[in-house]
Amino acid sequence: TTTVLIAKMIAKDMLPINFVEGERFQELVEYIEPEYTVLARKTIMARLEKLYTDDRLAIAEKVAITTDSWTTLNTESYVTIACHFIRQWKMESIILQTHAMPERHTTENLADMLNTAAETWNLKGKITTCVHDNASNIVLANTALLEWESNSCFAYTLQLAINDGFKVSSINRVVGAASRLVSHFHHSTVATQALKLKLQQQNLLQHRPLQYCKTRWNSINDMFERLQEQRWAIAAVLSDRSFTKLAGARTLELTDDSWQIIEELLPVLRSLKCATTALCDESEVSLSMVYPVTATLLSKHLKPVPEEFKTAVSESLRRRLEPAALCRAGKAALISSLLDPRHKHLKFIDAPVRMAVREKLDELNDDNIVGVGPHTSMLELEAANSTVKKLRTECDKHIAMATLFGDDYYTEKASVQTELENYILELCIPPDQDPLEWWKVNENCYRKLACLAKAYLCILTTSVPAERVFSAAGLIVNRLRSRLSLEHVDMLIFLNKNL
Numbered sequence: 001t002t003t004v005l006i007a008k009m010i011a012k013d014m015l016p017i018n019f020v021e022g023e024r025f026q027e028l029v030e031y032i033e034p035e036y037t038v039l040a041r042k043t044i045m046a047r048l049e050k051l052y053t054d055d056r057l058a059i060a061e062k063v064a065i066t067t068d069s070w071t072t073l074n075t076e077s078y079v080t081i082a083c084h085f086i087r088q089w090k091m092e093s094i095i096l097q098t099h100a101m102p103e104r105h106t107t108e109n110l111a112d113m114l115n116t117a118a119e120t121w122n123l124k125g126k127i128t129t130c131v132h133d134n135a136s137n138i139v140l141a142n143t144a145l146l147e148w149e150s151n152s153c154f155a156y157t158l159q160l161a162i163n164d165g166f167k168v169s170s171i172n173r174v175v176g177a178a179s180r181l182v183s184h185f186h187h188s189t190v191a192t193q194a195l196k197l198k199l200q201q202q203n204l205l206q207h208r209p210l211q212y213c214k215t216r217w218n219s220i221n222d223m224f225e226r227l228q229e230q231r232w233a234i235a236a237v238l239s240d241r242s243f244t245k246l247a248g249a250r251t252l253e254l255t256d257d258s259w260q261i262i263e264e265l266l267p268v269l270r271s272l273k274c275a276t277t278a279l280c281d282e283s284e285v286s287l288s289m290v291y292p293v294t295a296t297l298l299s300k301h302l303k304p305v306p307e308e309f310k311t312a313v314s315e316s317l318r319r320r321l322e323p324a325a326l327c328r329a330g331k332a333a334l335i336s337s338l339l340d341p342r343h344k345h346l347k348f349i350d351a352p353v354r355m356a357v358r359e360k361l362d363e364l365n366d367d368n369i370v371g372v373g374p375h376t377s378m379l380e381l382e383a384a385n386s387t388v389k390k391l392r393t394e395c396d397k398h399i400a401m402a403t404l405f406g407d408d409y410y411t412e413k414a415s416v417q418t419e420l421e422n423y424i425l426e427l428c429i430p431p432d433q434d435p436l437e438w439w440k441v442n443e444n445c446y447r448k449l450a451c452l453a454k455a456y457l458c459i460l461t462t463s464v465p466a467e468r469v470f471s472a473a474g475l476i477v478n479r480l481r482s483r484l485s486l487e488h489v490d491m492l493i494f495l496n497k498n499l
Contacts, residue, residue, distance in 0.1 A: 011495035060085035062455035068466040089440035111145035161316035221269035271301040288340035295348035329356035
């Protein structure tokens with residue numbers, strides 16, 4: 001109906017509720033549909049409240065959540081929780097709630113808030129992992145007081161490692177000098193206009209110099225790239241005394257050594273940016289990529305050389321992620337890598353950890369899948385690859401017979417005993433293919449593993465989905481809408497993100 005469409009428009013376009021009382025809006029509706037009378041603001045709000053429901057979670061067997069907090073311009077604190085799951089082998093996400101949290105963000109209070117949300121949405125026993133930032137209070141809440149596994153945001157972890165690299169004194173000086181140079185063009189209208197003129201004369205795009213922000217991922221890379229792109233135009237402005245005084249030019253100009261450091265850092269920073277970008281898409285399987293991406297960064301882009309930045313970043317990554325630690329074998333990141341047909345070989349970790357991950361996957365299955373144990377050598381596995389085609393044929397026969405005679409004919413026990421072994425013997429799919437599409441095709445061949453795949457491949461790498469709510473929430477919670485109740489703030493954000 002028209003009323004429902006108006007309510008959805010208000011929620012989706014973040015319009016104030018009193019929008020329906022506007023004279024011109026009512027004039028427009030009267031012109032389009034003369035017989036319709038625009039309902040009052042309270043009635044529209046009632047219709048919005050009826051839309052405030054989502055039944056997609058009812059069919060989700062296992063889910064993962066992400067959470068983050070933010071503060072409005074009115075200094076009100078909110079915590080957002082997003083939920084992620086796989087349905088029909090497609091990733092789906094729902095913003096569950098954005099609740100005000102005026103009390104202190106202590107470990108106990110955060111744990112109570114997350115636990116209450118799980119109960120409210122009937123998710124008790126369904127949550128496998130919570131992804132959050134690296135703040136000690138939320139980390140401790142998830143590791144010590146809650147029933148699910150804690151996973152720190154990989155983007156934050158990578159940013160912390162990069163920051164450790166920028167603590168190197170020579171590089172820190174370059175970052176500071178570059179930041180001062182960018183600030184000069186941001187605060188001086190004369191310098192800004194001069195730069196535009198020089199860029200035009202040199203047939204360069206008239207981009208504005210970018211400033212870095214400590215809390216914004218990859219911003220130093222973006223700042224350096226923009227400076228390198230505009231290097232000669234900037235130099236021309238600084239050398240022109242009609243725009244820049246001599247004393248100012250001396251304090252702002254980057255030395256040749258600084259430019260050389262920027263040129264050396266950029267390839268490394270670009271690879272780190274690619275790692276962050278590749279893992280921030282909430283519609284793609286990402287947690288299984290954490291250790292493969294980390295291993296690639298350590299072995300190729302941060303390869304030990306006499307460069308302090310690379311050494312500092314690689315040491316920080318190893319310390320924070322511990323890729324060689326046996327205690328990591330039971331964690332969701334490595335379990336999801338084993339369940340991802342792109343990375344199931346686990347070549348990016350040592351053999352003892354690899355075998356421990358497989359054993360942990362056996363334990364996770366209620367029916368105790370007999371997997372490939374430590375006694376199975378890699379040579380035997382490689383030799384067994386020649387039987388993959390035969391295994392596929394046998395699996396297809398089982399499916400055909402089960403379809404013909406019913407589910408009782410298909411003996412789960414026989415399937416369970418060989419599932420993990422047959423799965424590992426399958427050839428890995430290329431890294432650019434969608435693992436969920438592979439599982440969609442092969443679900444009937446590996447029924448037990450498919451259930452675990454749905455539980456673990458839905459876990460995201462970053463807390464980005466919760467953070468993306470902040471921009472929309474900032475438009476809903478503002479000084480012009482100060483009369484909104486906390487419940488209606490939560491409802492409007494929910495509808496905006498889930499309709």
